[in-house]
Amino acid sequence: MTADSPHIQRLKQAGYRLTQARLTVLAVLEAEHGHITSADVLEKVERINPAIGRASVFRTLDLFTQLGIIRPTYVDTSLTPTYVMMHDGHHHHVICTDCKRYFEFDDGDMEALTQSLEKTLDVRISGHLLEFYGVCADCN
């Protein structure tokens, strides 16, 4: 975790305290490049600092989700969500429906679509998650 992570600034600015639980969860998320299940977050946080309780981890994941830093998704089939990091409000990946591996990719022409939606639906859009489903080369 870099001390000057933009997310840390974000927390500070929003008036949230920089607690061990929050900093540790953020560090774990960033170390995983933001593809990680809640169970894995729990395990890794526990390993880094056993003094941090489970409840705080869940509370932190909820907070980060509310702030738009991460987003829960159903990448694998278990009952635990996979959290992905939302850089600048968006995240793109292709998930192999067979092996569940994922492949991230850059923006397409989301900008035009976003603006069109804001006008049509009269909403203010802050971000999006675009998931493609398919079968990867290895599984084909």
Add this chain to the structure above:
Amino acid sequence: MTADSPHIQRLKQAGYRLTQARLTVLAVLEAEHGHITSADVLEKVERINPAIGRASVFRTLDLFTQLGIIRPTYVDTSLTPTYVMMHDGHHHHVICTDCKRYFEFDDGDMEALTQSLEKTLDVRISGHLLEFYGVCADCN
């Protein structure tokens, strides 16, 4: 539920039996236009036919997900997923991050992006889920 639902054809073709549990879950999903939590599916199925067990409902939701008929998402904040129907493999909606209402919308130019990805990543894409997050007019 229409007897000749394309999904019913799909099940038959794939060799799955058309059981009460499956037909009832499908009917519930279609009645809700495919935005429904697992808890709601359980409740509505129970009301329609109390003889159908919870386990079968979950097994059916899993099966439908595997077949690409539906897709679990985190629309609301509870621990139950919201299932959306994947018509022709895709689904688009904007979710208000405040009130959690959703607004469906039609295809943008996903076709070009899809084809580009298939070439670049060497995957075979069967569908996608695109979720925009933002604040709706009422909540603004």
Add this chain to the structure above:
DNA sequence: ATTTATGCAAAACTTTTGCATGGGA
């Protein structure tokens, strides 16, 4: 007739809550 799928009930997990206490600003 053959299997596949089911219902039931219990087990396994995951997430949430209440409350006294500790730690950040």
Add this chain to the structure above:
DNA sequence: TCCCATGCAAAAGTTTTGCATAAAT
């Protein structure tokens, strides 16, 4: 110092499993 956030442990839910039985083909 103040009060937000935490840890703990129990509670609340949700989903899964094993197995005998029913029902779809």
